[in-house]
Amino acid sequence: MTVTGEAVPGPTRPLGVAVVGAGYWGPNLIRNFRSSTDWDLVAVCDLDVARAHTVLGTRSGVAVTASLDEVLARDDVDAIAIATPARTHQGVALAALRAGKHVLVEKPLADSVANGTAMVELARERGLVLMADHTYCYTPAVLKIRELVEAGELGDILFIDSVRINLGLVQPDVDVFWDLAPHDLSILDFVIPGGLEPTGVAAQGADPLGAGKSCVGYLSLPLVGGAMAHVHVNWLSPTKIRQMVISGTRRTLVWDDLNPQQRLSVYDRGVDLEHNSASAADRTASTISYRLGDTWAPALPEREALGSMVAEFAGSIREQRASRTDGEAGLRVLRVLEAAARSLGSDGALVSARPEQPRLEVAR
Numbered sequence: 582m583t584v585t586g587e588a589v590p591g592p593t594r595p596l597g598v599a600v601v602g603a604g605y606w607g608p609n610l611i612r613n614f615r616s617s618t619d620w621d622l623v624a625v626c627d628l629d630v631a632r633a634h635t636v637l638g639t640r641s642g643v644a645v646t647a648s649l650d651e652v653l654a655r656d657d658v659d660a661i662a663i664a665t666p667a668r669t670h671q672g673v674a675l676a677a678l679r680a681g682k683h684v685l686v687e688k689p690l691a692d693s694v695a696n697g698t699a700m701v702e703l704a705r706e707r708g709l710v711l712m713a714d715h716t717y718c719y720t721p722a723v724l725k726i727r728e729l730v731e732a733g734e735l736g737d738i739l740f741i742d743s744v745r746i747n748l749g750l751v752q753p754d755v756d757v758f759w760d761l762a763p764h765d766l767s768i769l770d771f772v773i774p775g776g777l778e779p780t781g782v783a784a785q786g787a788d789p790l791g792a793g794k795s796c797v798g799y800l801s802l803p804l805v806g807g808a809m810a811h812v813h814v815n816w817l818s819p820t821k822i823r824q825m826v827i828s829g830t831r832r833t834l835v836w837d838d839l840n841p842q843q844r845l846s847v848y849d850r851g852v853d854l855e856h857n858s859a860s861a862a863d864r865t866a867s868t869i870s871y872r873l874g875d876t877w878a879p880a881l882p883e884r885e886a887l888g889s890m891v892a893e894f895a896g897s898i899r900e901q902r903a904s905r906t907d908g909e910a911g912l913r914v915l916r917v918l919e920a921a922a923r924s925l926g927s928d929g930a931l932v933s934a935r936p937e938q939p940r941l942e943v944a945r
Contacts, residue, residue, distance in 0.1 A: 849874025
């Protein structure tokens, strides 16, 4: 279904979707599309047809094929969901957009800013939805964080510290930044007002295993207004930690994703600096005071993030609007990842997150 520039009502029937890729992430998408009243899963495309049949089950009526062209030629396919390696995202997405299909892409949006930009531009020209599957942005915890930040409950952001470490699989084609950091960066992009637009990016990486790529990484992201965001990703930790601290001038929030009893805690504690002279630079005239208030835990509903994500994909198509995690959000994450690679190549120097990109001409 191609959406033109004219306002036309979206379909009220379930939308037809095909999932491309039945490997690691594809089965999760397949399960949620099948259980959604917004969608009719009509096809799964994978080079390993036997694996796709196994994922669907023996009694499934969903079509299985190894041919992307076959899927894109179907009139009952309104959209495709891409769950293939990042290096293939652009090729599959551009083919789908040219065929008039809306596109959902798992993280990261593409393997480079240039390739991601080509996808965003073609979707815009064709009037189609391009959405990044930034799954964490649809979790109840992250939705609540965004709500609290937008409402000013934390005040102005002072710093953000995010840790995502575990004993993980060393990936053959990407380093730890491209493997794990897209989760944290997409969350930061979702909760920071105006999105993730750091004034610079500094990256430090280590390869103690001799794997030929960073297995331990640290990102420092200075933000507009003087705040600082820091991301620690690690494949080598024997303990698993998924935690984010967001500190503001009023309150501090701690998100512990591995604590289902209390994922979010809000602390009415902090440090205040009161200037007693006209010159803020005169530290001798400043008084430090400490706030020691209450701690509370917001109540969170229990629901699967991917269920909310596929519902948002359908809603953005029907309402002809950008999704919460649209292609532009995916590009902002890619810009930080590319800047991190440049910083690593410059011994951890602070580099711009928005270098001039040559315009990539893509056949329309």
